[in-house]
Amino acid sequence: MKSKTMNRRDFLKLQASLALSSSSLLSLLGVFSPLKAEEFSDYKALVCVFLEGGNDAFNMIVPTSAAAYDDYAKIRGNLSVSKDALLPLKNTEYGLFTMPAMQEMFNADKLAIIANVGTLIRPVTKEEFEAGIAHPPQLFSHIDQQKQWMTANSNTLEPSGWAARAANLIENRSDFTNISVDGSNFMQSGGAKPAFEISGDIRPFDHYGYADPDSKAAFDGILHQIIQREVESEHLLVKAYADNQIKNIDYRESVSGALEGASDFHFASTLDNEPGVPLAKQMEMIARLISVHAQLPNTPKRQIFFARLHGFDHHDLQMTDHPLKLNYLNSVLREFQDAVESMQLSEQVTTFTGSDFGRSLVPNGNGTDHGWGGHALVMGGAVKGGRIYGEIPELKMTAGGYTSDYITKTGRVIPTTSVEQYLATLAAWFGSYSVSELESIFPNLNGFDEKNLGFI
């Protein structure tokens, strides 16, 4: 039976009506079932490492064959990376720059590269782009592109994140389905449950850092007493606030209790002057939480984690700074994968990168401007690694301009894979969603032929 393509409104109506007459409706639609009838028997986690600012992916993965490298170097000028620094990727004509652990993982089939992925409403060529049609709104704006990556619906002003929508379809969803170690983000907001935010840097429930333990006990005691009374307040805002305080206390007990039993990971990678909470600390926290996922309230079987490495907006000083960031990322990802493997969860934890956009191929002095398409990395035991999925456009310029159909006149690379296709592939592995469910999570997925890129 051909499954009906549903739009979101249909899907939501269906969810409501299912409450009334499940079996007859289910049989009408065949395999479609929006709520998981049975609990997942296994554990799976997706870990997003968002490279904030726009990663210059075309310097992360660089052509290695002589002619192609020369073409690349001609376009990128003073920004091109040295050929000697490239680490060859097996069975490809490309190399990784300054990411030895990632090379190793690629060659061991645990890392896949998703080529030239970016926000798209539908596939588009450079002619259409120059004519100003069919490209996502606010294309080179950080906040808009980050949002579109995280809401995965470039066709509209989508208010909810794709991870929130994915979590909505999980029956046992809880406050611990979506977890962020770098604060609130669009990817995880707008769902039925908020994301649990925990800082990777500060000890989580250092509840009131009060010095004298006896005084602390007395103080905490009376404060709890006050809160417990206020929860019964007839004033709705007072009650709402007290409700939040109670939740904080509950989480303190349950989560910090669970964390006490967590594996004691310590990641040694560092980066000078790293803005915000260090990625190493963030990933350490994720590893710890994964190690005790079975002790968290509701015992989540499916979790989506969000971490962020800041500072990729290399309008300036790209040649000194970008390599350090890539190298650091490489190092942290290695430590994280080691931690996952030590927990024997390699097949169950998949880590993937995203970024606002790539950069313009053409330098603007010693930096780059905002671009569009860029490459993503996917890492884990379940990944069908050792391959580049999708198309890396030919980086070549002749007298007539760029030879590729996907490079604009100003040197921006038009994505050949959409964010929806990329994320839907990950989501399909994660939640075992059907095609219809995936289309409800990614309403714009219909604009593309290939709905699963097959890398996991």
Next chain:
Amino acid sequence: MHSYIHKLLPGVLSILILVGCSGSGGDTDPDPSSEPDTAIQIPVESKEGAANFLAHATFGGRKEDIDQLLEMGDYTIWLNEQFQKKPTKYLDWINRHQGRDLRDVVVRKAFYNAWYSIAVNAEDQLRQRVALALSEIIVVSSIGVEYHYPLADYFDLLLDHAFGNYREILYHTALHPSMGIYLSTWGNMKEHTTENGTLVHADENYAREILQLFSIGLVQLELNGEPKLLDGKPIPTYTQKDIEEFAKVYTGWTSDNGAFYYLDGTNTLASLVKPMVAYEAYHDTREKVFSDTFNDAYAAPQSIPSGLSAKDDLSYAIDIIFNHPNVGPYIGKQLIQRLVTSNPSPQYIARVASAFNDNGSGVRGDMKAVIRAVLTDEEALLKYKDQHPSPQTDGKLREQLIRIASVMRTFHAAGDPSISSYPFYDFEAAQNLGLHLQPLAAPSVFNYFQPTYSPSGILQKNNLVGPEFKVLSPLKMSDFGRVMLSVIGLTDTLHDQIALDLGYEKNLLTLQGPETLIEHLNLLLMSGQMSSDLKDELIGYAATHQNAQDITEQIIALIVLSAEYAIER
């Protein structure tokens, strides 16, 4: 070592050392408004009423402020006095404390220190509160504008116009380089075709946000803020076509730097604190015609004639936007939300919107009239508490910045000058503690929280909004608790200790006992509205822990961390 020379997207910025630059704010209150209306009298009924009023209109009523207002005897007199006060400005503060070192890492710290210092000490309290409120509506942010120097100047602009006219606020913020950079009007060229044959459109960012956020919102509104309905559905205010038409207006502007950025790209900090200038060659002088959807709200179809200069075009556009019937209710409601309550009744909104539409002397957009209407409304003043239409849902969650500043102000916080050259608040240490909220640092143009945010749980179930809850989710409670305890002095995790002056309070406890202290704190912190339950709990605790050295600080902390206090009513 990461250098701090950034590029503005996509131009180049070089930081020059400045001497004696001037702000772009211009004259204070140059805008049309009425003379203060001394005929209206609104007597101050009690010290609790005075305290409550000051909680809305300032960063916290100290004992002497409450006494002074009580003595004035009339809220109108207080307002008129505040309307006359000159602004305490940020660029001045920064220049005085920073001198020649204008690296952003240094200016940023100075800016935040200035903010707290001014909130705690400055006399133009009302103006500062209103400017903060405006900065949360007409948003620019350091996430987007990488330099705090022009951001400080932007804040000064809001200070200058806080008691002026909203039309001028719209106009002058449009021309501030901070806004230009933030919403991409800076260096925005009219539609053109490049040499290679690429058609480049004018940027639509500002055109969209000025309508969506700074003036009229997405749907047509009644005077009382309710959406107008057609066949049961809300009516949109504009279409994509209107955005494109307005986008033509905001072309040709760039910082006053001798070149349009595209050609040269060198900018100085000095150029970022002066209004943008127009390069007519890049300005779209075509006629601007609006859709039926947009025109529906007006008596006659709106358009802007062709052939105008960039400045005249902008003026025309701002006038059209300013005169949209939505502005009164849309902006009026948000000002109520920032100053008094998250869920005002439709009648309250209508009263404020009416004051916006006509200040009583035929002037539209008079900020003084609007502020007066917001702060002295029957739903704002404590004296009318018994007649309040919805006593169980009134008030708002105190905004974090104000919550911290008011504790500091109420108890005369002074920094320790021996620790750092800033007499206030170490912003970096606070960030490490878990405070990630600062003025002009919103994550997006939608501010830290949207006016329509309704947290899940009991508020959502009752169709109530609580915008400030967005940044104080359950999981942020610990962070915020740590910050407050440090401000109060119970922990010393902040590097620069802010010493609250609790001499008066400690004496009160010693000489007169816990009940008197708690009544005093009740007045200062909660306008006398503390519940008897909380009073009993605190008195009981104080009585059994009277020997603890820091019992006064503990009592203050317990109040400040309580839900009753958190919700200002």
